[in-house]
Amino acid sequence: MTLQVFGLPVSRGVAIGRAVLVASSRIDVAHYYIDPVDAPAEISRLRVARKRVSVELEALKQAVPADAQHELVALLDVHLMLLNDEAVAEATCAWIIDRHYNAEWAMAAQLEVLARQFDEMEDDYLRERKADLEQVAERVLRALADKSGERGTSAVGPKVGARDFAGEDPLVLVANDISPADMLQFKGSVFTGFVTDVGGKNSHTAIVARSLDIPAVVGAREASRLIRQDDWVIIDGDAGLVIVDPPPIVLEEYRFRQRQSQVERERLHRLRHKAAVTLDGARVELLANIELPGDAPGALASGAEGIGLFRSEFLFMNREGALPDEEEQYVAYRDAVLAMNGLPVTIRTVDIGADKPLERMSGHELRHEHTLNPAMGLRAIRWSLSEPQMFEAQVRAIYRAAAHGAVRLLIPMLTHANEITASLAVIKRVREQLMRESVAHGAIEVGAMVEVPAAALSLPLFLRHFDFVSIGTNDLIQYTLAIDRADEAVAHLYDPWHPAVLRLIADTIQQANQAGKGVCVCGEMAGDIEFTEVLIGFGLRSFSMHPACIPAVKQRILRSEARRLEAYAHDVLRSEDPRTVVRAAITSSVKAAA
Structure with a gap:
């Protein structure tokens, strides 16, 4: 019997395959393919x-x-x-x-x-x-x-990546939830898409799904209960729809959509070597977000001009408490820098917390770092400053990697002047140590994330101390609106178009430009073509996004006029309902084209 299950669309495209259910259990169960x-x-x-x-x-x-x-x-x-x-x-x-x-x-x-x-x-x-x-x-x-203590306890991807293990039919994963670290197992795996019962549109799990360019639907509530092992499933990542046991005519329609999507991707891919310049000559920098060093070649292939965000926390996750030491981190950062062939690489210091909990060892027992409100807890720079040895090891590794190419260090979740002072003191101390020890290292620019309203409202302080700022719109929206972006119960209230959010972003870009400091948007808004023109109108000239999003954003830039968009962005900021301005602009464009 055909069923339709509705959830939140988090990664575009269509996936068709047989369902593989990861059953929920009261104990951890390892999921991996064997030889x-x-x-x-x-x-x-x-x-x-x-x-x-x-x-x-x-x-x-x-x-x-x-x-x-x-x-x-x-x-x-x-x-x-x-x-x-x-x-x-x-x-x-x-x-x-x-x-x-x-x-x-x-x-x-x-x-x-x-x-x-x-x-x-x-x-x-x-x-x-x-x-x-x-x-x-x-x-x-x-x-x-x-x-089996030597096995991982939470990986959902194959330990061996051969597609042959899946048989002839493509597979889609259905689960109650999938952690962001587990999502990385999708790289090169047999799964063509996934569905989860829980999750929000801008949870880190959804973000990683988009970065892997895998069709996905989250917050589908009853999906893992309604879908059975080996059911044929269609995942419509554009509509947030999951169709179970589809009739032949529906299956053929979605297969046609898959082919159309592939043709469009190939067309956009031809833009990868074209510079992102507006019709009136404004140059825009398009950078890529990555999770692991192995993502760098894909970023280059998509036409990225550098790495705007290397999420280093993924090196720390799913390790059963054995955190990476300086040498392991150095090798990872070095590999990413070398893979980018001289293009800049921005490495964010570890952003553990919220929906990216860290496993730690307590005595001989493995435990997870959880708090009553993890989004407000010991995360990001707060955690780093509470673990000075680990923080110094990471900064040393980043400095050493800078000997191989252009590297920038980015600090997340800064809010207070004392956090800025403490962080910069660690960075200065590490560089002095490396110089005394005659360890090869390079110069780095140091930047701060603006992802908390307190940071946006204290921007002059940040601009005095840092070489550049990067706006993390995912958390900025979450903290401005008091919305947990991983909670599907309030996901409908997570609104990037909220006037308060747009004002904070616009003011940050304007102040950074006036101070002559670099400013980039590295959150999900950067890769969303609905916001491309607005951000250009705000004065943004550096975007960092998932590599898969770069071609579509570039196409939007090539068709834009920066001067015209300044007036458009001004209208957006003045409106109580910015979406009405956007809809009016779209209608006007359609009429002009006709």
């Missing part, structure tokens, strides 16, 4: 885990007091029966053999299938046995975890 030759070893791991649980349950039976309720023993017998069901065991092994899932993923996938079968049973007693099944499965998953 076919390792299938027997994974099946052996599963067999050992089942045997271990069987021994545990038998021991529990023996420990039941003689005067205990008979139902206790009967319940344990039910668990043993479910555990030793060979049909279930064979079906779980089939996921390993046919799909090349690791043992944990195979167990979770089979649990999902069986849980749905129990839900459909008419007999109340049998239907309630689903809870027993889940308890048994979680015992097996815990046993597997004890035997």
Whole structure:
């Protein structure tokens, strides 16, 4: 039966494929593909885990007091029966053999299938046995975890990137949620798109999806419950629509849209070597946002003139508490700098917090850094200043990478003068250390993120201390409007067109230009073609965005006149409803073209 599930569109395009469900569990489950030759070893791991649980349950039976309720023993017998069901065991092994899932993923996938079968049973007693099944499965998953400590505990992408493992059909991922770090596993993976139950349009998970140019829908609420393993699914990333089990005519329509989209991408790609200059000669710099050094070649291929934002925090995530040291960071930054062939690279110091929690070791236990309100907590520069050794190691690595090319250092979430003073003191101290030690390093420009209203309103202070500023519109909107951008319940209130947001951005650009300091927008607005003309009208001449967005933004710039857009931007700022000005301008353009 065809179903339609609605969510928030976060990454444009169409994906068509069979659903792969990452089932939610009360314990962490690793999801990765194995090499076919390792299938027997994974099946052996599963067999050992089942045997271990069987021994545990038998021991529990023996420990039941003689005067205990008979139902206790009967319940344990039910668990043993479910555990030793060979049909279930064979079906779980089939996921390993046919799909090349690791043992944990195979167990979770089979649990999902069986849980749905129990839900459909008419007999109340049998239907309630689903809870027993889940308890048994979680015992097996815990046993597997004890035997696989060397594996990652949250990756959803393939450990081996061969598309052959997916079989003939393309795959789309369906989950309750996917962390931003897990999203990076999509690079080169078999998944062509994803759907999540939760999430906001400007959460970091959505941002990474856009940077990977993967069609995606988040905040789809019931998607992981309504969609079944292997269902054919269409993800309409433009409309925020997920179509489950589509009829042939709908499937063919979306396949046609896919082909059209590919033709348009190829046409825009031909602009990659053309300079971004308006019709009246205003030169605009188009930079790329990246998460890892391996993204740099793709940025170059898209026509980027440098890296405007290297999100270094992704080097710190999904590491089970083992944070990268100076040498590892240096190699990563150096590789990105070398890959850009002399073009500038702006490295933001680690921005951990909010929807990018950091795993830390506490004693011998792995824990996650969570607070009651992580968006307002110990994140970004606040965390760095609280971890001086790590902060100094990162700054040293950035300075050393600057020996290989043009590097700029960008500090996130600054709000107070004492934070500015403390940060610059660390940077100065590190450079003096490197000079004393005769360690090769280069000169760097130091900039500040403007992503909190306090920073925008204190801009003269920032411009006195820094070489440039970069406006992080994602957080600026969030903090100006008091909206958690990762929460789909309030996502409709997250409004980049809010007059207060636009005024803060326009004032920041104007003041930086007047002071002769560089200013760039590196948030999602930079890559959104709806805002291209407005930002140019504000006086912005440097945009940093996902590489996939550069061709479309460049096309918009090539068709614009900067002088005309100044008056347009002024009208936008004066309006209580800026969208009405935008709609009127679009209507006027259409009439003129006609």
